[in-house]
Amino acid sequence: MVCKMAMFMDLNVNFTKDKKTLQNIIETAAHLGYSTVAINYTLESQQKKPEIPKPTSISDLFTKLPVVQGRSRPIRVLSRLTVVATDPSHFRPNAEYKAFDLVAVFPKTEKLFHAACMTFEVDIICVTVTEKQPFHFKRAPVNGAIDRGVFFEIVYTPAIRDSTMRRYTIGNSLGLMETCKGKGVILSSGAEKPLELRGPYDIANLGLVFGLSEGDAKAAVSTNCRSVVLNGETRTTAFGIIRTMKKPPPAPTASEEDKSEERENSAAKRAKMEH
Amino acid sequence: MVRFKSRYLLCEVCVEDRSSLLLLEERAIFHAVKTAVARSHGDYGAALLILSFAVKYVNAHTGIILIRCRKSHYRILWSALPFISCLENRGQKVQCLISCLHVGGxxxxxxxxxxxxxxxxxxxxxxxxxxxxxxxxxxxxxxxxxxxxxxxxxxxxxxxxxxxxxx
Incomplete structure (x- = not known):
């Protein structure tokens, strides 16, 4: 009964230096039934010299990953970089971005939003939830983003923390839904504490409040997230067909082997889809 | 044939410290859910809960609770559940999260x-x-x-x- 649906994913768990908290969050996510989480590193570009963080390896966090509720597989942990951009120069795709499984951009102005939708090499575009949206969502860039397979992300943790934020979250997401008609949206937590996560079914239901239809809300926590992850994987490949990688060390551990195998599979799938 | 159809939400309360689960009580949950619905759906939501809303079962050891409400409005109740972040009982506040496991008739x-x-x-x-x-x-x-x-x-x-x- 538990897992007849596609796998649930939460693609935004904030990185904290405190390892214990991070472990707790991931354990809670596994308990709630999420099969994939992404640890989010934020790159604030307002500072003079932005330093791109390095993703911590999973083996540092866990010796044995917790098993997902209702499944026999361990949870999958990805890394994600969010670039907060107020100026076009802030988003510079380079080799450091490639260390992350997913790249997201948080555009603060309309011009940047347009650029992010149409040209930037990203997987996710974040939507403001903590203040009033400073610009209207225009149909052209939003449709462009959906066609390119870039997804819009709505974070629900601020809505849980505070009633004013809740108004902004619901208002802004309703504004987005007017333009995108519920397509190309993902819902994720942005949790900093383990108790800020919510169950996937609860979030699918919460999507109704955010203006999504029932099917779209379910897709927003499952299938859409899957497309985002696959999109992120193909970013490191050439058209999703060829992938170069370093020769693995002589004795790879079982988990690493699994992962590379999974990647190859999905790259193959993607290639098929494109043909 | 039943005259009134209900929906039962089977939920799990997760807390950081398992021992604080023992504070879980029917009244505390009833109150928390009621305020959460009133806060997120206003007077309309609160009015819907007058009909047939009840906490049917509480297990303080495992943190399982069972909530009943009318079938026609259960989504309104459900959409308010994620906004509950703490339960209060006898002056003690416990941070928690409520996740729904199953919705049954x-x-x-x-x-x-x-x-x-x-x-x-x-x-x-x-x-x-x-x-x-x-x-x-x-x-x-x-x-x-x-x-x-x-x-x-x-x-x-x-x-x-x-x-x-x-x-």
């Missing part, structure tokens, strides 16, 4: 689901045991709570799930 289906879910929890606990005595105890608990029939159903489902994963 009768208490019976919820109970069936709960038996299966609890068995699954015991299975999950098994690898965390520190010594052999603990492990034996969990094993015995697993066997005692799964009826013969239930086990068959579960096995079937596992097979189905494997098929699905292969695709």
């Amino acid at each position: 009768t208490i019976r289906t919820c109970q069936k689901f709960l038996v299966k879910y609890s068995t699954q929890q015991l299975h999950r606990m098994l690898p965390h045991c520190k010594n052999e005595a603990e492990r034996d105890e969990v094993r015995r608990a697993v066997l005692s709570c799964s009826l013969e029939k239930e086990r068959d159903v579960e096995e079937e489902e596992e097979v189905e799930e494997d098929d699905w994963e292969d695709e």
Whole structure:
């Protein structure tokens, strides 16, 4: 009964230096039934010299990953970089971005939003939830983003923390839904504490409040997230067909082997889809 | 034929410290849910809860609760549940999260689901045991709570799930 649906994913768990908290969050996510989480590193570009963080390896966090509720597989942990951009120069795709499984951009102005939708090499575009949206969502860039397979992300943790934020979250997401008609949206937590996560079914239901239809809300926590992850994987490949990688060390551990195998599979799938 | 159709939400309360679960009480949950609905859906939401809203079952040891409401409005109640972040009882505030496990039309289906879910929890606990005595105890608990029939159903489902994963 538990897992007849596609796998649930939460693609935004904030990185904290405190390892214990991070472990707790991931354990809670596994308990709630999420099969994939992404640890989010934020790159604030307002500072003079932005330093791109390095993703911590999973083996540092866990010796044995917790098993997902209702499944026999361990949870999958990805890394994600969010670039907060107020100026076009802030988003510079380079080799450091490639260390992350997913790249997201948080555009603060309309011009940047347009650029992010149409040209930037990203997987996710974040939507403001903590203040009033400073610009209207225009149909052209939003449709462009959906066609390119870039997804819009709505974070629900601020809505849980505070009633004013809740108004902004619901208002802004309703504004987005007017333009995108519920397509190309993902819902994720942005949790900093383990108790800020919510169950996937609860979030699918919460999507109704955010203006999504029932099917779209379910897709927003499952299938859409899957497309985002696959999109992120193909970013490191050439058209999703060829992938170069370093020769693995002589004795790879079982988990690493699994992962590379999974990647190859999905790259193959993607290639098929494109043909 | 039933005159009024209800929906039962089977939820789990997660807290950081398991011992604080023992504070869980029917009244506290009733109050917390009511305020959450009133806060997120206003007077309209609060009015809907006057009809047939009740907390039917609370298990303070496992943190399982069962909430009943009318079938026509259960989504309004459900959409307010994620906004509950703490429960208050006798002046003590406990940070928590409520996640919905199952939505059923009768208490019976919820109970069936709960038996299966609890068995699954015991299975999950098994690898965390520190010594052999603990492990034996969990094993015995697993066997005692799964009826013969239930086990068959579960096995079937596992097979189905494997098929699905292969695709």
